[in-house]
Amino acid sequence: MSHPLNTPLGRFGIVTSVDGPAECVASIPVGGMTNALTGAPTIAPLAMLVDHACGLVNHRRRGPDEWTVSSELSVEVDPDAAAIIAEAPEEPVVATARPFGRKTDVALAVCDLAHRDTVLATATVRSFYIRTPGALGSFSDGPTGPMPPGTLADRMAVRVAEGGGAGQVLLQGEDPVLNNLIGIVHGGVSAMALEMVASAAINSARDDDLLRTSSLRVNFLRPFHSGAESRYVGTSLRVGRSTGVGEAQAIGSGGAPAIIARLTGYR
Template sequence: MSYPLDTPLGRFGVRNFEDGPDRCVASIPAGDAVNPLTGAPTIAPLAMLVDHAGGLVNHHRRDADEWTVTSELSLELRPEAVEIIAAAPGEPVIATARPFGPKGEIALALCELTHRDVALATATVRSFFISAPDRIAPFSDGPPAPPPPIPFAEKMAVTVAESGGATQVLLQPQDPVLNNSIGIVHGGVSAMALEMVAAAAVNSGRAGAPLRTASLRVNFLREFQSGPESRYVGTALRVGRRTGIAEAQAVGADGRSAIIARVTAYR
């Protein structure tokens, strides 16, 4: 199953192969993804895929009057994941997600990511259950299609506001295609942007071999709305010869952090 282009999943080429409460299998193309802050290939699409596949498994476990909201996402990668994808950029990354433990007030999904049957990453998505909101907007019934052949940053509708130095900033102007079914920026889109600003922060001014993202941890605190002042801010906490740590925030127009993340990178 593919999604229409006027949905966040369709824009990034996500496809479903299995879809149910016991197992979800989905894919995303990642070979053309470039971080607009650094010009280097990025593993950011894997965060989108994890958010989708793991969140979908949790969503299938809801009761009829419930909805799910993702609270945490974690992704642990092989540092050479970018190089593995680059060896066959036309092949998608595959995620296989399963539930972990019984359904309670929260649900946890485990996710394994592969590329041409090579293990790339392991991940988790934790969701909690809320009363079904009144403002759920169904996705359109438009025909599915391949993602548009435009630069990755254009798909995300982000623009570079600040680059260079220990702080890196991407703006998130309004683009309704990037919204989820309750009208806020899709969590997978935000997770991708947070990885990119954090990765750019640890690599700012770095000569020689880049530090490559090995772990991404995201906490969703509140709704994140796109707009002229909405932005992703990445700040390096520590950068050494072989490792780097950065934090990132999605900041709304009110100046409050809506989503926070931490990236650890290695040479």
């Protein structure tokens, strides 16, 4: 199932082929995508795919008066993932997600991500079940098809901050297509941006032989809205010869972190 281009899923070319409480199978194109800050190939779209596939499994397990809100997302990635994808960039990455454990007030879903016959990553999403919000929006019907033209940053409506100060900074511009049904920036979009700024932070002093993402862990703390002051900030915690650890925050207009992430990279 191709998603309308006026939705977050359609914007990034996600196609869902299996959709149910026991399994979700979905794909996303990743080949040719680059980090807006470094210009290097990026695996950030894997975070968007994980948020969708695992989040959908959790969502399909909801009760009649429940809705889901993601609270945690984690991805463990083969550091060679970008190179493997580049061998056949026209082939999408496919996620197969399934429930893990019992559903209570929260639920956990796990998934494997593969490119052709090679498993690239394993991932999880934990979701809270809340009472159905009273003012859910809706996505209008629209055309479906391949991703619109432009860079990954264009599709995410992010731009590099000029003179970003401490750390690596992407500004989150307003674009209603990137919002979910409760009117906040889609969690997968934010997870992609957090990966990009954290990766850039641990590679800020490296001209080549870049550290490659191997682990990304995201915690969603509060709603994150786009706007003039909304931004993603990445900083390095420790960088060695062959490994580095960085952190990232999504910060809204109030100045408090709405989403935080920790990234580990290896040479």
